Amino acid sequence: MQAHIVTTPGDGIGPEVVAQGVRILNRVAAKFGHQFTFTEALLGGCAIDALGTPLPAETLADCEKADAILLGAVGGPKWDDPTAPVRPEQGLLGLRKRFDLFANLRPVKIYDALRSQAPLRPELLQGVDILFVRELTGDVYFGARREQGSGTDAYDTMIYTVDEVRRAAVVAFEAARGRRKKLASVDKANVLASMRLWRRAVNEVAADFPDVQLEHVLVDACAMHLIRNPARFDVVLAGNMFGDILTDEASVLAGSLGMLPSASLNQSAFGLYEPIHGSAPDIAGQDKANPIATILSVAMLLRYSLKLEAEAQAIEAAVQAALDSGARTADIAESGAPALGTQAMTDRILHFLG
Ligand code: IPM
Ligand code: MG
Numbered sequence: 001m002q003a004h005i006v007t008t009p010g011d012g013i014g015p016e017v018v019a020q021g022v023r024i025l026n027r028v029a030a031k032f033g034h035q036f037t038f039t040e041a042l043l044g045g046c047a048i049d050a051l052g053t054p055l056p057a058e059t060l061a062d063c064e065k066a067d068a069i070l071l072g073a074v075g076g077p078k079w080d081d082p083t084a085p086v087r088p089e090q091g092l093l094g095l096r097k098r099f100d101l102f103a104n105l106r107p108v109k110i111y112d113a114l115r116s117q118a119p120l121r122p123e124l125l126q127g128v129d130i131l132f133v134r135e136l137t138g139d140v141y142f143g144a145r146r147e148q149g150s151g152t153d154a155y156d157t158m159i160y161t162v163d164e165v166r167r168a169a170v171v172a173f174e175a176a177r178g179r180r181k182k183l184a185s186v187d188k189a190n191v192l193a194s195m196r197l198w199r200r201a202v203n204e205v206a207a208d209f210p211d212v213q214l215e216h217v218l219v220d221a222c223a224m225h226l227i228r229n230p231a232r233f234d235v236v237l238a239g240n241m242f243g244d245i246l247t248d249e250a251s252v253l254a255g256s257l258g259m260l261p262s263a264s265l266n267q268s269a270f271g272l273y274e275p276i277h278g279s280a281p282d283i284a285g286q287d288k289a290n291p292i293a294t295i296l297s298v299a300m301l302l303r304y305s306l307k308l309e310a311e312a313q314a315i316e317a318a319v320q321a322a323l324d325s326g327a328r329t330a331d332i333a334e335s336g337a338p339a340l341g342t343q344a345m346t347d348r349i350l351h352f353l354g
Contacts, residue, residue, distance in 0.1 A: 002035045003306050006066040008043035008059065008095075011088060012279025013289035013342075014072020020291035020346040021070055021298045027353055028302065028311050039066070043095070044074025044088035045279075054091030060098060068305040069095070069272040070298065073279035096136050101264035101272055102164070103171040104134040104243065105300070108250045108260065113323040117255035117332050120227065127231040128253055131179065133172040134243025136264055138164045139194075141240045158194045160239065165201035167267070172237035173209040182234035183209075184217045186242050198239060219246070226250055247276060256331040258290030261297035263304050271305045273297040287341035290329040292319055295349060314353060321352035 007022065009015035022038060029036045041059040048054050054074070063069055074088040095101070108130040115122045143157030169185070176183040185202045187195040199216055206214045217225065219242045225232060226246065230253050238246055251257045257277040265271040275293030283289055296319060303312035327348040330339040340348065 001306065001308070002037075003067045004037050004039070004065065005068050005070055005301070006059075006062045007038055007040050007070045007072075008063075009040065009046075009072040010044040010074040010091075010279065011046055011076045012073055012281045012284040013277075014044075014074070014279055016072075016285070016287065016289050016342050017275060017291045017294040018070060018072040020342060021294040023346055023350065024295050024298050024315060024353070025070075027350055028298075028308075028315065031314075031354065032308070032311050034308075034311075043071065043091045045076055045079045047091060048079060048086055048088060052086070054086055054088050055094040059091075060095075063095065063099070068270070068301050070294075070301060071095075071272055071274035072294070073275065073277065075279050076281040076284075078281075093141060095272060096264060097142065099270060099272065100137060100266040101270075102135060102137040102168060102267075103265045104132075104136040105171075105175075105263045105265065105304075106132040106134060106243075106247045106250075106260065106276060108132065108247075108254055110254055111259070111320065111323050113326075114255040114259070114332055117334075118253055120230075120253060124228075124230065125253060130230065130233045130250060130253075131175055131235045132243060132247050132250065133168060133175060133235060133237045134247060135160075135164065135168040135237075135239050136243075137240075139240035158192060158239075158241070160194045160198055160201075162197065162201045162204075165198050166205055169202045169205040169237060170208075171265075172235050173205060173212050176212045176235040177209065180234040181211060182213050182215075184215050184222070184233055184236045186217050186219050186222045186236060186238040186246065188219050188242070189216070190218060195239075202237070222246060223249060226253070251276065256290060258293050258329065258331045259296075260293050261295075261300050263297070263300040265304060269304055271301065273301040273305075287343060288330055288339075289342050290331050291342050291346050292329075292349075295319060295346070315349075318349045318352035318354075322348040325352075 143159040299315040
């Protein structure tokens with residue numbers, strides 16, 4: 001098949017890890033007889049530096065012509081001034097909104113080889129396999145806001161429409177149907193009006209999925225259960241902000257943020273794929289970053305946007321084999337043990353990809 005992929009490496013370690021993702025895609029193309037072409041576009045802090053805006057019109061135009069987007073990370077201390085008129089994160093939020101990427105899939109899988117790396121007792125991690133479905137284009141991220149300016153207050157608005165909740169819920173129920181048939185919907189319905197609407201809308205969708213067992217979990221309790229008994233969860237559905245927070249928390253279960261991929265999809269399965277970690281400016285440019293989150297994001301790209309399931313599985317198997325063979329980057333190595341760099345880890349994965 002032919003596919004065109006726009007890469008937006010972004011800031012910090014973004015360019016290093018995206019380069020590894022492209023190496024993997026090129027190998028998949030050669031091995032399975034596909035033709036992938038790439039265009040690199042500016043996004044985030046590097047775009048602010050070059051063109052004064054985190055989401056340049058050229059980048060949008062490139063993405064409009066693409067079959068999928070592979071993103072590294074955006075942001076860093078250089079652009080962190082809270083009074084700055086533009087911020088790198090606006091580039092990412094702008095892309096999500098422009099392409100209506102409302103369904104953010106964040107799988108949390110525990111590799112046996114890394115079980116001893118997580119701060120949780122290994123027995124608590126037995127059987128943990130969670131898929132987070134985070135709503136990505138609504139909530140307090142996009143509600144009406146007022147900056148402080150010269151005044152003494154500022155606000156953001158948590159807002160959801162029934163349709164926004166419903167379409168995210170449908171994605172979550174369908175995913176649960178293909179898995180262990182359990183869905184936990186996260187809200188704060190005991191306090192917030194927008195979250196009471198959330199719960200009602202999820203209940204309405206539930207009527208179409210009688211085979212899926214639904215529970216409503218308050219976000220504070222969910223944060224606790226994720227640490228006390230993470231194996232109880234199958235699919236977890238959450239709004240934009242709660243999903244942001246809970247997925248960082250859940251990443252600890254996997255041993256490192258550097259392991260977790262994500263897909264952000266719209267109704268037509270067009271998607272943006274990115275590691276869930278940030279730009280890690282402290283290790284940028286040092287060949288230290290773990291490329292696995294990006295490489296697993298590439299697998300999701302093949303699965304969801306290009307419908308190349310066998311290719312996606314081949315990448316996942318190669319990652320598993322590399323880990324089983326003892327390959328470790330610094331973030332997942334036993335303390336003091338030798339660690340591979342970004343490129344060497346990818347070499348190992350390519351070796352097993354064949
Ligand atoms: C994420 C990130 C983003 C978010 C930031 C970079 C805007 O934390 O993708 O989880 O808050 O959604
Ligand atoms: Mg986040």
